Amino acid sequence: MAVPSVIQLQCGCNSYPWGKQGSKSLAATLCAKTPGWTGKGPSEKFSIDESQPYAEMWMGTYPELPSYVLSTGQDLQELIDKNKDTLVGDGVLQKFGHSKIPFLPKILSIAKALPLQLHPNKELAAKLHKEDPSNFTDPNHKPEIALALSDFEAFCGFKPLEDIHALLQLEPLKQYLPNSSDKFNNNDLKEVVRAMLKADESSVKKTVEALQKLPDSSFGSDTHIKPLIPRLVEQYEETDNGILVALITMNFLKLKPGEVISIPADGIHAYLYGDIVECMARSNNVLNTGFCPRAERNSVDLFCSCLTFAPHSIAECRLPPKPYHGGKNGKTEIFTPPMNEFNILSTKIKAGEKEIINPIDGPSIAIATSGNGTLSSNGEEFAVKEGSIWFIGKGTEVKLDAKENLVWYTAFADPST
Numbered sequence: 001m002a003v004p005s006v007i008q009l010q011c012g013c014n015s016y017p018w019g020k021q022g023s024k025s026l027a028a029t030l031c032a033k034t035p036g037w038t039g040k041g042p043s044e045k046f047s048i049d050e051s052q053p054y055a056e057m058w059m060g061t062y063p064e065l066p067s068y069v070l071s072t073g074q075d076l077q078e079l080i081d082k083n084k085d086t087l088v089g090d091g092v093l094q095k096f097g098h099s100k101i102p103f104l105p106k107i108l109s110i111a112k113a114l115p116l117q118l119h120p121n122k123e124l125a126a127k128l129h130k131e132d133p134s135n136f137t138d139p140n141h142k143p144e145i146a147l148a149l150s151d152f153e154a155f156c157g158f159k160p161l162e163d164i165h166a167l168l169q170l171e172p173l174k175q176y177l178p179n180s181s182d183k184f185n186n187n188d189l190k191e192v193v194r195a196m197l198k199a200d201e202s203s204v205k206k207t208v209e210a211l212q213k214l215p216d217s218s219f220g221s222d223t224h225i226k227p228l229i230p231r232l233v234e235q236y237e238e239t240d241n242g243i244l245v246a247l248i249t250m251n252f253l254k255l256k257p258g259e260v261i262s263i264p265a266d267g268i269h270a271y272l273y274g275d276i277v278e279c280m281a282r283s284n285n286v287l288n289t290g291f292c293p294r295a296e297r298n299s300v301d302l303f304c305s306c307l308t309f310a311p312h313s314i315a316e317c318r319l320p321p322k323p324y325h326g327g328k329n330g331k332t333e334i335f336t337p338p339m340n341e342f343n344i345l346s347t348k349i350k351a352g353e354k355e356i357i358n359p360i361d362g363p364s365i366a367i368a369t370s371g372n373g374t375l376s377s378n379g380e381e382f383a384v385k386e387g388s389i390w391f392i393g394k395g396t397e398v399k400l401d402a403k404e405n406l407v408w409y410t411a412f413a414d415p416s417t
Contacts, residue, residue: 008070008389009365010070011037012036012066015052016053018053018111021051021054022048022054025055031387032048056106058105060282061077062284077101092415101365103280103342103411104282105279110275112236116155116289118266120285125141129285138282143337145335146260149276151254151274152254152273155251157268157312157316158249160312167219167248171210173207178195194304196249197303228252242270242289246290250270260319262317264311270290270291319337321333321335327347328356342411343417345409357399360412362414365390365411366392367409371407372404372406376399
């Protein structure tokens with residue numbers, strides 16, 4: 001019997017302190033509608049505990065929170081491994097050298113700042129995985145994108161050097177200025193970040209308190225700094241080094257639903273608030289140095305040794321959509337991040353409208369984040385509802401018919417890029 005090429009999935013949702021509470025979490029509400037599974041496996045359906053903060057629903061085959069076939073409870077990766085030529089295809093198998101889905105989509109619901117973090121590049125990830133596999137669970141890098149499902153706030157990458165240098169002239173921040181007669185450059189910025197992250201709690205607290213006492217005009221065009229200080233202090237106390245690094249050196253972005261930011265491997269970031277589709281290369285490696293307890297932070301020197309300096313402005317953080325010519329009715333756009341593991345399609349169809357997405361030469365995972373309708377493929381028809389998640393095998397045409405305004409996101413691997 002031929003394996004189906006369209007498979008509805010059952011996914012899981014985890015709980016971290018930064019997640020949104022109970023049914024306020026979009027990750028949790030979509031997981032409950034999927035329907036999702038609990039930590040006990042696919043035989044037990046996920047239900048929302050209003051006392052718990054829910055952070056991330058994972059969609060894919062990463063073993064920490066895998067997806068299962070809804071109809072049978074079979075592990076999706078197990079099914080793929082038995083049918084890899086049909087479901088993944090030679091192009092993707094040759095490109096990545098394995099049959100695992102090379103990307104990991106998630107729904108994140110963020111109530112307070114995630115740890116100030118970056119993800120090690122491939123070379124360092126392989127080294128850390130070999131040395132400490134319990135904390136670095138794979139040898140891969142983790143470039144990612146974040147697509148806003150609600151109003152979304154994030155710190156991403158570094159501000160232009162001249163803007164950072166201007167802020168460092170403020171009296172409370174002069175202590176972090178490097179002793180250099182040269183023009184302020186990326187190496188100087190690395191030393192500023194290192195000094196801020198290594199500052200003791202007393203020093204950080206004094207600096208944060210002094211910044212709060214400055215007039216609003218002191219921060220120039222960075223009008224977000226003063227209002228964000230009490231917010232971050234409430235979340236992580238005045239002694240958290242991440243407050244200084246994020247506010248003084250990093251870009252602060254406010255996104256509307258449908259807008260996207262791209263974070264390269266080794267790109268510094270900290271998501272602050274909102275609901276997003278996050279998609280990344282298949283990895284779960286991370287280095288944290290702020291917005292978390294000191295005992296949970298990685299080495300500052302290791303963190304700073306990994307820093308890259310792109311993006312270096314708000315404009316460079318953003319990833320604009322492009323027309324997607326594989327959507328026959330013009331209802332689909334594509335986001336193509338500067339990494340080769342995945343792209344994202346955004347399909348928005350009004351009630352009564354249709355879209356046909358041409359076959360893709362690799363595997364896809366799709367989610368309906370709102371609305372409902374039908375999905376037709378290979379002579380079969382499936383009910384699509386808010387929260388339903390689908391694996392779509394290589395070379396499969398998908399026809400979508402919206403009964404109610406339908407928003408549909410598809411992450412896919414493309415062997416040609």
